[in-house]
Amino acid sequence: xxxxxxxxxxxxxxxxxxxxxxxxxxEACFDCARTxxxxxxxxxxxxxPNHLARCTRLDLDxxxxxxxxxxxxxxxxxxxxxxxRAVLLACARACRACGDECEQxxxxxxxxxxxxxxxxxxxxxAACNNLLSAMGS
Amino acid sequence: xxxxxxxxxxxxxxxxxxxxxxxxxxEACFDCARTxxxxxxxxxxxxxPNHLARCTRLDLDxxxxxxxxxxxxxxxxxxxxxxxRAVLLACARACRACGDECEQxxxxxxxxxxxxxxxxxxxxxAACNNLLSAMGS
Amino acid sequence: xxxxxxxxxxxxxxxxxxxxxxxxxxEACFDCARTxxxxxxxxxxxxxPNHLARCTRLDLDxxxxxxxxxxxxxxxxxxxxxxxRAVLLACARACRACGDECEQxxxxxxxxxxxxxxxxxxxxxAACNNLLSAMGS
Amino acid sequence: xxxxxxxxxxxxxxxxxxxxxxxxxxEACFDCARTxxxxxxxxxxxxxPNHLARCTRLDLDxxxxxxxxxxxxxxxxxxxxxxxRAVLLACARACRACGDECEQxxxxxxxxxxxxxxxxxxxxxAACNNLLSAMGS
Numbered sequence: 435x436x437x438x439x440x441x442x443x444x445x446x447x448x449x450x451x452x453x454x455x456x457x458x459x460x461e462a463c464f465d466c467a468r469t470x471x472x473x474x475x476x477x478x479x480x481x482x483p484n485h486l487a488r489c490t491r492l493d494l495d496x497x498x499x500x501x502x503x504x505x506x507x508x509x510x511x512x513x514x515x516x517x518x519r520a521v522l523l524a525c526a527r528a529c530r531a532c533g534d535e536c537e538q539x540x541x542x543x544x545x546x547x548x549x550x551x552x553x554x555x556x557x558x559x560a561a562c563n564n565l566l567s568a569m570g571s
Numbered sequence: 572x573x574x575x576x577x578x579x580x581x582x583x584x585x586x587x588x589x590x591x592x593x594x595x596x597x598e599a600c601f602d603c604a605r606t607x608x609x610x611x612x613x614x615x616x617x618x619x620p621n622h623l624a625r626c627t628r629l630d631l632d633x634x635x636x637x638x639x640x641x642x643x644x645x646x647x648x649x650x651x652x653x654x655x656r657a658v659l660l661a662c663a664r665a666c667r668a669c670g671d672e673c674e675q676x677x678x679x680x681x682x683x684x685x686x687x688x689x690x691x692x693x694x695x696x697a698a699c700n701n702l703l704s705a706m707g708s
Numbered sequence: 709x710x711x712x713x714x715x716x717x718x719x720x721x722x723x724x725x726x727x728x729x730x731x732x733x734x735e736a737c738f739d740c741a742r743t744x745x746x747x748x749x750x751x752x753x754x755x756x757p758n759h760l761a762r763c764t765r766l767d768l769d770x771x772x773x774x775x776x777x778x779x780x781x782x783x784x785x786x787x788x789x790x791x792x793r794a795v796l797l798a799c800a801r802a803c804r805a806c807g808d809e810c811e812q813x814x815x816x817x818x819x820x821x822x823x824x825x826x827x828x829x830x831x832x833x834a835a836c837n838n839l840l841s842a843m844g845s
Numbered sequence: 846x847x848x849x850x851x852x853x854x855x856x857x858x859x860x861x862x863x864x865x866x867x868x869x870x871x872e873a874c875f876d877c878a879r880t881x882x883x884x885x886x887x888x889x890x891x892x893x894p895n896h897l898a899r900c901t902r903l904d905l906d907x908x909x910x911x912x913x914x915x916x917x918x919x920x921x922x923x924x925x926x927x928x929x930r931a932v933l934l935a936c937a938r939a940c941r942a943c944g945d946e947c948e949q950x951x952x953x954x955x956x957x958x959x960x961x962x963x964x965x966x967x968x969x970x971a972a973c974n975n976l977l978s979a980m981g982s
Binding site for chain 4 (some may be wrong): 794800
Binding site (some may be wrong): 575577578579581582583584597598601602604605606608609610613615616617618632638639641642645646648649682683684687688 | 716718720721734738743745750751752755775779782784821
């Protein structure tokens, strides 16, 4: 794997915020998009997917938003702090909603895919919030 | 074309907000994702793409965010108003930034693709703001 | 709505294939991505989503592939016929699988969202195949 | 990071192909989507982006296709071998085109972001081809 930080440091423009923190957030977004996509599909494959309809929906929203956020934060040319802040706020919120829901199914139904997904959502939510703090919003 | 409103009305759950307004926003998001993707590529193909680097970047951000917003708003199962609001705010902001930039190139360099793109961004920004108002935020 | 053809014609590079046919395919892809996203969510909200698990999965695949295909075909700078052909073949196949599945639920369970989605998938499959023929593959 | 293989193994349906090989391909697709997005933006930020227009375009295509492929391969419910094969072929082709172009800029212009991106494209192309072989196409 080529770490996001190496891409950030090879860019002709300097990182708009701390490179390590930015890299952590970009990687967390892509990992969360991947994990939420898999969790949505695992929920759909369970015997009673109607009990997991809310979880599936939040997984799909979270995957879409993390995907867009990861791409937007991967761009350093003409960085726009206001858009970055707004998308980080939205992403952190989607991760929180999805993480809360998954955590509940991990606890109540011992769903391992939800337990793993909750963990990834928490990490991504924290990475978004760290970046927001670093950007001074 | 199957209008978004027909999909909204055939869903087993009722529309979480006014169906016509929601449909207008979903369609505006997908049109904006499509138009911004094309405008980014047109900028890249111009003789001096370095003058259009900021425009290209804002086009790509706007396409990503409109794509995610259009998908999230297309879901009515277990609708989450807080996530919807946050993503609409982010999308409206990305559309504004991109619309402003494109408008400038339409005016100063008579770029037709930027003129068309600015028009689509304005419509999408307005549709997001209308939906935000209807949702009472 | 700004039609795709106007964007194609305002691009500094000429259309790599017939502009009307290309525009039809780009619009069909974005409409299909939007409609399949909505159909997946409608399936999920039905009383017995387990009967619709396959349909949901094919909807999501189709939405992802149509989204990628619509973006790739929106680019005219340094157009790559080989990649375009491969992605059109994959997109036509995903549309066929999803259209077949949706058609069956429209017939057997009178699901209106599946009926509408099947119609959009058929149109997108045809648009992809038309473009493939025009490209001489 | 939660490895893709743990998500695959916690899914209610068995992996449709060798789990380790599938996980490798899913991770390679998401890493390639992330790296190509960053490389496109780095190209755009260079002093002479017109020399890199083809590279930028291939990066964007590759990012879109890897993103869609990574999502489709993350789904095990009602797995469709024909769609998987078609999308893997398209993804391998996009990775090859992008890897070739990036390699050239790494060599001729010592562009570090292109060198890193070529490496990721090669790995993703190989992972797609390995999976195609394992699927018996």
